[in-house]
C-alpha cells in the first residue's frame with residue numbers, strides 16, 4: 001500500500017513537471033527518460049529518472065546541464081542503425097517555440113567529440129503540434145564507422161528564452177568496421193554567456209545565427225576496427 005501511494009505521488013509530480021517541459025527524443029530513447037518502452041532504472045536508480053527530460057540545457061545567461069544532460073542511459077538494449085539508413089526518429093513535443101535550427105551529431109567517444117550528420121536550419125520542428133509525438137527522419141551517413149555511438153539532437157529555438165536543447169540516445173552504428181567520419185563540429189549557441197548568442201528570429205529581423213553555423217569547424221573522427229559480437233549491444 002505504501003508503495004502504491006508513493007508511486008501515485010511520483011506519477012502526479014512527474015505530470016506536473018512535464019507540463020513545463022519542451023522537446024526531447026522519444027525514439028531512440030533519450031538517456032534516463034521516463035518512457036515505459038525505454039531502458040528502466042534498477043531499484044536503486046529511480047531517483048535518476050529525468051521526468052523533465054524535454055527541458056533545455058539552460059539559456060544564454062546560464063548553463064544548467066551538460067551537453068546530453070546525462071552521462072549515461074539505464075542498462076538496456078541499444079537500437080542498431082545501419083550506415084545509410086534513414087531513421088524515423090520521434091520527438092516528444094510539448095511546445096515548439098515556433099521552430100528553430102536543429103543539428104544532429106554522432107559521437108563515438110562518449111561525447112568528447114561530435115560530428116554533425118544532418119542540419120535543418122530555421123524551420124526545424126516549426127510544424128510539430130503541441131503535445132505530440134512528431135516524426136523526423138535522420139539519415140546515418142553511408143560511410144559511418146561501426147561502433148557504439150551517441151546520437152545527439154541539438155536545437156536552438158526561434159522564440160522565447162534563448163535556449164539550447166540536447167537530447168542524447170545511446171545507439172550502435174553498423175557500417176564500416178574501422179573507419180572515419182568527417183563533417184563539422186556542432187555549434188552550441190545560447191549555452192552560457194561565453195557561447196554565441198542567437199537572438200529571437202522575429203525580434204532580430206530574421207537573424208537566425210547563420211554566421212555562427214557557417215563558422216563551424218571541420219572535424220574528422222577515426223574509429224578503430226572492433227569486434228561486435230552481437231547485433232544488439234547493451235548500453236554499457
Ligand SMILES: *[C@@H]1O[C@H](CO)[C@@H](O)[C@H](O)[C@H]1NC(C)=O
Pocket residue numbers: 071072110111236
Ligand atoms: C561517459 O562519460 C561519462 C561522463 O560524462 C561517464 O560518467 C561515463 O562513465 C562514461 N561512460 C563510459 C562507457 O565510459
